[in-house]
Amino acid sequence: SQQGEEDPQALSIQEGENATMNCSYKTSINNLQWYRQNSGRGLVHLILIRSNEREKHSGRLRVTLDTSKKSSSLLITASRAADTASYFCATDVRNSGAGSYQLTFGKGTKLSVIP
């Protein structure tokens, strides 16, 4: 089952504009991660925000986390055509029986940046 839900499902913007994607989740988390996927293949890790953090920046990326609302947002500023991809949030939930941390992904937001 999938824990996170991204919103919107698809987003189309002009190059240079900002893109905002949202993610909601259901259970308590240790951290939340954002990944990018091109052409339905391998995922690239973008940023990790811990449950005790509220905001984090990495280059043109800004992630916020609101644990009271169980939601996160990913902002990409000054978008480029190369940012066209699907973006997924993933929550890192502990499996106490296995002593491990599983990632559970949402369905993703498909971002298209038009040159």
Added chain:
Amino acid sequence: GAGVSQTPSNKVTEKGKYVELRCDPISGHTALYWYRQSLGQGPEFLIYFQGTGAADDSGLPNDRFFAVRPEGSVSTLKIQRTERGDSAVYLCASSLRGTSRYNEQFFGPGTRLTVL
């Protein structure tokens, strides 16, 4: 250093056949994960290895699916009696340690399995 590699990149098989998908994790990573991604969906967890042992196989959909990691490095996902519903991209990921609450997983390019 090489990233996670997966072979084959594409596999087409007929219903009822047996397939094996291979994953080479990043050298030194003790944790290895398999995920399955259906069209339009996010990846779904299948199984997690810590070293040679399957520490968590709760995501395997049924007993037709099995995975091994005999020497704690390369892993093989095995699917018996394939069904059309098994068609998906199978992703492998590795991380330095699976028990860290802040572990970053590095993904391979995936194997696209098509069952005719």
